[in-house]
Amino acid sequence: MPELPDVETYKRYLDATALFQTIEHVRIGAPMLLANATPRGLGRALSRRCFVTTHRHGKYLFAGLDNGRWVVLHFGMTGRLAYIRPAESLPDFTQLLITFSNGFHLAYIAPRKLGRIALTDTPQAFVEKHELGPDALEFERTAFVRFAAASQSGAKRWLLDQKTIAGIGNIYGDEILFQSRLNPRRKLSSIVKPELEHLYRKMRYVLVRAIHAQANPERMPRSWLLPHRRGRGRCPRCHEPLQQSNISSRTTYYCAGCQPLA
């Protein structure tokens, strides 16, 4: 689930709930999620510290501690955050539970355990180590167009490659291409510059608007592809049945009429 708009929403949620509170205790439900730390090591790194800031790059959320170190949270396909009252019961599949001195908890919940939890000295170091491209909302228009024009890839693969652009996943990749009226298999090198600039603007619009909707599909325009991608959905623009195919090992929805290959 969590792509850039979801993670940005989690970031704002963490900002609004969990900053400037002393961390009392850390509990790990699934050690396999820890990328470069042991449960004990993570506990030591967080104990008696507090979060003072956050940063997001692509689908990664960074929570900065008061000693300068950072916790990295990646949400895989099913991860989310919840701030829990002292008496409230813990959500199922809580894989990381951070308890503050006021008794509240920050829970990282991930039923499929496909996420990642790590420690890093700086977000920049983590981004470089993982070779992530620029965040989709930080990408400059001229660089975007230049890189796209030079790519031999299909449009969807290119948008989803985190080394090219960080933050776009299957759902929003399909949405951006739908709104740009570009076929997901269309070779980027065959697209003229004004159309690439249009793609860039649509990328920004979709991501910004989805953040505004707090990444909640029910708050997004019905004219979007997103609410129609289940089952045998129809194109919200021309009402023809949507095509469903597999691109880059991901289920891809698009409208053959509105997004022609040629």
Place this chain on the structure above:
DNA sequence: AGGACGCCCTGTTCGC
């Protein structure tokens, strides 16, 4: 080098 694929997990959805 870069693309295709299998795999990591487990809850949900699909199809018979």
Place this chain on the structure above:
DNA sequence: TGCGAACAGGGCGTCC
């Protein structure tokens, strides 16, 4: 309705 199979919005390692 009930069941097993296939699938799910991500990313990594491996192979070619």
